[in-house]
Amino acid sequence: MKIVIANGTHEADFIIKKFKKDKHKLIVINSDKDFGNYISSSNRLPVIFGDPSKAYVLEDAEAWDADVFIALSTNDIDNYVACITAKKLFNIKRVVSVVRNPKRVDLFKTLGIDSVICSTYLLGESIKNESIIEDFIKTISIENEKIVITELIIEKQCLIVNQKIRNANIPQYLNISCIYREPEVIIANGDTIILPNDKLVIATTPEHHLEAIEFIQRKEIPHAS
Amino acid sequence: MKKNKSVIIGSGRLGASIAAMLSDIGNDVVIIDKDDTSFRKLADTFGGYDVIGDATDLSILENEALIKEAKEVIITTDSDNVNLFIAHLCFYIIDVPNIYVRLSDVDKGKLIKNTTIQAIYPFILSIDEFMNMRGLNHHENSHS
Numbered sequence: 001m002k003i004v005i006a007n008g009t010h011e012a013d014f015i016i017k018k019f020k021k022d023k024h025k026l027i028v029i030n031s032d033k034d035f036g037n038y039i040s041s042s043n044r045l046p047v048i049f050g051d052p053s054k055a056y057v058l059e060d061a062e063a064w065d066a067d068v069f070i071a072l073s074t075n076d077i078d079n080y081v082a083c084i085t086a087k088k089l090f091n092i093k094r095v096v097s098v099v100r101n102p103k104r105v106d107l108f109k110t111l112g113i114d115s116v117i118c119s120t121y122l123l124g125e126s127i128k129n130e131s132i133i134e135d136f137i138k139t140i141s142i143e144n145e146k147i148v149i150t151e152l153i154i155e156k157q158c159l160i161v162n163q164k165i166r167n168a169n170i171p172q173y174l175n176i177s178c179i180y181r182e183p184e185v186i187i188a189n190g191d192t193i194i195l196p197n198d199k200l201v202i203a204t205t206p207e208h209h210l211e212a213i214e215f216i217q218r219k220e221i222p223h224a225s
Numbered sequence: 226m227k228k229n230k231s232v233i234i235g236s237g238r239l240g241a242s243i244a245a246m247l248s249d250i251g252n253d254v255v256i257i258d259k260d261d262t263s264f265r266k267l268a269d270t271f272g273g274y275d276v277i278g279d280a281t282d283l284s285i286l287e288n289e290a291l292i293k294e295a296k297e298v299i300i301t302t303d304s305d306n307v308n309l310f311i312a313h314l315c316f317y318i319i320d321v322p323n324i325y326v327r328l329s330d331v332d333k334g335k336l337i338k339n340t341t342i343q344a345i346y347p348f349i350l351s352i353d354e355f356m357n358m359r360g361l362n363h364h365e366n367s368h369s
Contacts, residue, residue, distance in 0.1 A: 084336055
């Protein structure tokens with residue numbers, strides 16, 4: 001892959017080292033001459049000096065048609081302009097921006113940045129996910145939070161246990177993608193039978209997320225004796 | 226109700242002068258700048274509102290400047306990147322009918338292609354003025 005890394009300090013250095021190991025073609029641009037020299041000597045690669053939100057700098061860097069462009073400066077707006085320039089004028093397939101201000105995450109995505117990373121926002125989201133749902137459920141969101149993937153452990157009292165998925169009346173909004181059953185991973189189909197202690201990986205939309213968890217975890221109502 | 230509101234972003238010489246002119250001809254003007262000392266450039270007769278705040282923040286534009294009621298926005302901060310970002314916000318998100326933006330770097334104009342955003346380029350204006358003074362029409366010249 002051809003990857004452009006625009007600005008940033010130690011995080012840029014870290015990413016460069018990681019990608020270099022994987023033999024990607026790296027283009028590094030930095031507007032700080034001293035840090036650029038440091039990155040250049042510590043990674044033994046050329047660093048283009050300049051402001052990556054300027055088209056002529058991306059031109060000098062021969063950034064055309066790169067697969068990924070990552071903007072790492074501490075100025076959100078500069079990162080936005082660099083990403084939009086990369087995408088619109090240099091035909092770069094995927095642009096990624098780091099932002100400081102969490103309010104800009106959704107805004108930047110709406111304006112066309114493919115991926116927006118904000119440490120405060122991520123922290124908030126993970127605290128939210130940890131607190132809504134009990135701790136044995138892990139949740140991640142992908143595609144701008146349009147899909148939620150959740151990992152659930154099946155207890156033996158669950159109604160869904162010992163049934164073929166086909167016969168379990170699984171609602172439309174929920175898909176059982178795979179099952180982790182020590183030591184193997186099973187790709188679920190209609191004939192798969194769910195067993196106690198299975199770890200289910202389910203995909204849903206965010207609207208039906210809690211409903212889906214509730215469905216999977218329905219338990220037998222104990223009969224009064 | 227006919228919209229008569231103009232929002233000016235950046236109270237530098239250009240922003241403050243445009244604000245005063247539009248206010249004089251009876252427009253309802255709001256001017257935003259993140260630095261309150263910038264409003265000193267406003268004329269004493271300026272009859273509009275000033276808002277201190279960062280106009281790259283959507284909530285300032287919407288809640289403080291009430292930009293959704295505006296018929297036009299004029300963006301004149303001293304940073305091209307900020308101007309371009311606010312212009313994109315006004316076009317793609319807020320849908321302001323008329324958007325004018327000052328850009329020092331002519332290259333940045335490529336990023337407002339296929340929009341209704343209109344750019345003012347001091348560089349091009351200066352070249353044109355120079356050519357006029359020198360009595361040379363460079364447009365004709367470059368086509369010949």
